[in-house]
Amino acid sequence: MRRCPECSIAIEGAWTHCPLCAAPVVGAAVPSPLPTVPLTFSRRRLLKVLFLTSIAVIAGSLAAQLLLGHKPEGFGVLRSGWLGVTAMWLVVLMAVRKRRNVAKGTIYLVVLIGLVCVYWDYLTGWRAWSLTYALPIVCASSIAALLITVRAMRFEATEHILDSGLAAVLGLAPIVFLAFGWVTYPLPSALCGGFSILALVLLQLARGREVRLELARRLHV
Amino acid sequence: MTHRDWVRLDNASNIFLAARSAADPKVFRLSAEVDHDVDPELLQQALDETYDRYRLYHAVLQSGLFWYYLQDSDLHPLVTADEQHTCAPIYQAGRRNLLFRVVHHRRRISLEVFHALSDGTGAAWFLSDLVNAYIRLRHPDSDRSPQLEDSTGAHEAPAEPVHGLSIDSFADYFHQRHQSPASGSVFSRAARSATSSFVNSSPSPADRWKISRLRRPADKKVHRVGGTRTPDNRTRAVELTMPTDAVLGLARAADVSLTMYLTALFFESIRISSGGLGRARTLAASVPVNLRQFFPSESARNFFATVRVEHTYGRGEDDLGSICKQLESQFLPQATHEALEKKLRWFIRVERMPGLRIMPRPLKDVILGMANRHSNRGLSVAVSNLGRMSLPEPADSHVGRVLFHVSAVRPQFCATSHAGLLAVSFTSPFVETDHIREFTRMLTAEGVDVTVAAERVTEQEIAEGRS
Numbered sequence A: 001m002r003r004c005p006e007c008s009i010a011i012e013g014a015w016t017h018c019p020l021c022a023a024p025v026v027g028a029a030v031p032s033p034l035p036t037v038p039l040t041f042s043r044r045r046l047l048k049v050l051f052l053t054s055i056a057v058i059a060g061s062l063a064a065q066l067l068l069g070h071k072p073e074g075f076g077v078l079r080s081g082w083l084g085v086t087a088m089w090l091v092v093l094m095a096v097r098k099r100r101n102v103a104k105g106t107i108y109l110v111v112l113i114g115l116v117c118v119y120w121d122y123l124t125g126w127r128a129w130s131l132t133y134a135l136p137i138v139c140a141s142s143i144a145a146l147l148i149t150v151r152a153m154r155f156e157a158t159e160h161i162l163d164s165g166l167a168a169v170l171g172l173a174p175i176v177f178l179a180f181g182w183v184t185y186p187l188p189s190a191l192c193g194g195f196s197i198l199a200l201v202l203l204q205l206a207r208g209r210e211v212r213l214e215l216a217r218r219l220h221v
Numbered sequence B: 001m002t003h004r005d006w007v008r009l010d011n012a013s014n015i016f017l018a019a020r021s022a023a024d025p026k027v028f029r030l031s032a033e034v035d036h037d038v039d040p041e042l043l044q045q046a047l048d049e050t051y052d053r054y055r056l057y058h059a060v061l062q063s064g065l066f067w068y069y070l071q072d073s074d075l076h077p078l079v080t081a082d083e084q085h086t087c088a089p090i091y092q093a094g095r096r097n098l099l100f101r102v103v104h105h106r107r108r109i110s111l112e113v114f115h116a117l118s119d120g121t122g123a124a125w126f127l128s129d130l131v132n133a134y135i136r137l138r139h140p141d142s143d144r145s146p147q148l149e150d151s152t153g154a155h156e157a158p159a160e161p162v163h164g165l166s167i168d169s170f171a172d173y174f175h176q177r178h179q180s181p182a183s184g185s186v187f188s189r190a191a192r193s194a195t196s197s198f199v200n201s202s203p204s205p206a207d208r209w210k211i212s213r214l215r216r217p218a219d220k221k222v223h224r225v226g227g228t229r230t231p232d233n234r235t236r237a238v239e240l241t242m243p244t245d246a247v248l249g250l251a252r253a254a255d256v257s258l259t260m261y262l263t264a265l266f267f268e269s270i271r272i273s274s275g276g277l278g279r280a281r282t283l284a285a286s287v288p289v290n291l292r293q294f295f296p297s298e299s300a301r302n303f304f305a306t307v308r309v310e311h312t313y314g315r316g317e318d319d320l321g322s323i324c325k326q327l328e329s330q331f332l333p334q335a336t337h338e339a340l341e342k343k344l345r346w347f348i349r350v351e352r353m354p355g356l357r358i359m360p361r362p363l364k365d366v367i368l369g370m371a372n373r374h375s376n377r378g379l380s381v382a383v384s385n386l387g388r389m390s391l392p393e394p395a396d397s398h399v400g401r402v403l404f405h406v407s408a409v410r411p412q413f414c415a416t417s418h419a420g421l422l423a424v425s426f427t428s429p430f431v432e433t434d435h436i437r438e439f440t441r442m443l444t445a446e447g448v449d450v451t452v453a454a455e456r457v458t459e460q461e462i463a464e465g466r467s
Helices: A044-067 A077-097 A102-123 A129-152 A157-170 A173-179 A187-218 B011-019 B040-053 B120-138 B140-152 B169-174 B186-191 B205-212 B244-253 B258-273 B320-334 B337-352 B361-377 B434-445 B459-466
Strands: A002-004 A009-011 B006-008 B027-034 B060-063 B068-071 B100-105 B108-114 B193-196 B236-243 B282-290 B304-312 B381-388 B399-406 B412-418 B421-428 B451-454
Touching: A044 A077, A044 A102, A077 A102, A102 A129, A102 A157, A129 A157, A129 A173, A129 A187, A157 A187, A173 A187, B006 B186, B011 B068, B011 B337, B011 B361, B027 B120, B027 B412, B040 B100, B040 B120, B100 B120, B108 B120, B120 B140, B120 B282, B120 B381, B120 B399, B236 B244, B236 B399, B236 B434, B244 B258, B244 B421, B258 B282, B258 B304, B258 B320, B258 B381, B258 B412, B258 B434, B304 B320, B304 B337, B320 B337, B381 B399, B399 B412, B399 B421, B421 B434
Parallel strands: A009 B451, B282 B381, B381 B412
Antiparallel strands: A002 A009, B006 B068, B027 B108, B027 B399, B060 B068, B100 B108, B236 B421, B236 B451, B282 B304, B412 B421
16 A cells, blocks of 8 residues: 555555545555545536526517517518527526426426517517417417327326326416407317316316325425 | 325425525435445346335425425336446436436445435444345355245244335324325335324423524634635545554543544544634534434434534643543433434424424525535534444355445544444545644544545546556
């Protein structure tokens, strides 16, 4: 074993200088009981900076659109393209960020896409296309998407059940739009609402107990 | 599909979630050094066997709206070569992974645990069973007699898997009004907090007042040790191995416990390496006390309380012997059944405060984080002595050193002894080892043989180690 004459200690491992006092060591080396691990660099900080910058740029873009007015005549190709890119960036960012929990990520996306559509509709002079078509389609698709994902990815019930339930509840929103007369054509909202009710009934029948247990767990005080 | 068992994480464990950072992921490592290079396949078999019996270790950490949960899982742990630095992060929010890992390097079998799952004593049970299972597989001949003993019932082994999810020692000791829905299952029994059987006698207002008086006086400025952070935030670990008897002899000569003797040495080495401490002349250490000694519990969950001891230089006698005595006189009254019970009651009261309970979990994290930062400001170092490890046979005769590392936000040491060897492992988020040098030189000056092994942390050291 190597020795440091300054500290009068024995040293395990092939140190050429004492790890405590940096003086040269003497003697033959024995293997260290600890492995030599190369430096690792975490990308977490970089990703955090990228995420926050993206959110700032997206929020700035959306705010700038508001300042440019919300009349259909002022909304040309350029602004459409800009808004499209911003919306796409937002969706990709959230999808990547929530990639580890697909069910929860789907809920996030439904809410974000819904808000972006309503905002876009508002910027282009409010013709209610977002509430009439976009939202019912997004909500109904999310329920279908979750049904498929849950089967394909063999999720455990606890992982998705509340998010699936939430997706079905969100799907009831178009019925509200319909009831308040906010839509120009009733069929998409009615279909989406019906689909959601069906999903909720099935969830209650097939997994009612699990939903309650899961709610009790997540909301345990 | 069955619903998974779960138990709520107590505040004592929650604080590890709130307090974890890049430099201190709140992970600790227990290693046992066997008498040959570890056989990974046998170790995997031994792990499978042990893992089946420790239901708590099946847990993954999940978050609810108000609390974190330990939830049972079907995950399966794999033994790997030790390719990460010591105490590398384990828990990452949003990932459903086990809260421990088993690695091996040369002769060492190491168990790394996220501190929210278990404490040093709980992990020591797991490690000793793991190592024993491994040694039995490795030396099938040595197995006969203990097996026979077991079958005749002379050796009382638990008839069913214990160490499951539910024993939250704190809750177990004090109170268990709010049983989790899964309170009857193996997992929940094993994972229940340990304080839950301690209830019903709420302390008098006078006791409460005394607890609030534990606050430190404002006039003593606590010295905090600084340094250069390691390049990738890894823990700088330096292991000192020495004959237990020699150091015990020194502690006896000073007429104090080993822990307090080593703490006093630590204070002296900080004073010398910092060039006299500067203006902040109080050194304070936090010392965890294993509560199972006072409140018997089978729980492998966190069940410890910390005691704070301090010494202010320049006010009276500052020689090593006097510091030892002073520390011991502060430590002993705090480490009694009554004092610890008071502390525990306070913990439980906080745990049950309605205002805190309905507070959403992210907010709890912020508050616990602030409480942790506040207590950090009053501490210079931390010291943890797991004491003498005793392993079952046949493991005991095949294991040499047992080592204990903890990821650290401040310089710290952890001690444990086995086979006549005391291993004092210093960990720190800083590159500097000056305090360890002084510590070692004081021991060698007393004639103690010290062997040093150090984790390579700087680019230069790593380049040298890999060449």
